Amino acid sequence: MSYIKSVVPMRDYRLFMEMESGSSVTVNLSVKLHTMKYSDLKDETLFKNVRTDGDYVIWGDGRIRLTVNEMLEVVLMG
Secondary structure, X not given: OOOEEEEEEEHHHEEEEEEOOOOEEEEEHHHHOOOOOOHHHHOHHHHHOEEEXXXXXXXXXXXXXXXXXXXXXXXXXX
């Protein structure tokens, strides 16, 4: 079962995610850009080139792949 319906890049390294359940969340990734895992997303062109396959949020043709749980962890810890 897919969890993520769509992802939309927003200003200031925020990402709007619409879930299959009908809920939505905005993830502020700017607070994580200093970490090794997220640092490549400082490249605005890469950040804006985001997509989902329903299970992962994907940048750069799979160079960065994050699960729903990883994204929600950013929301809860951020």
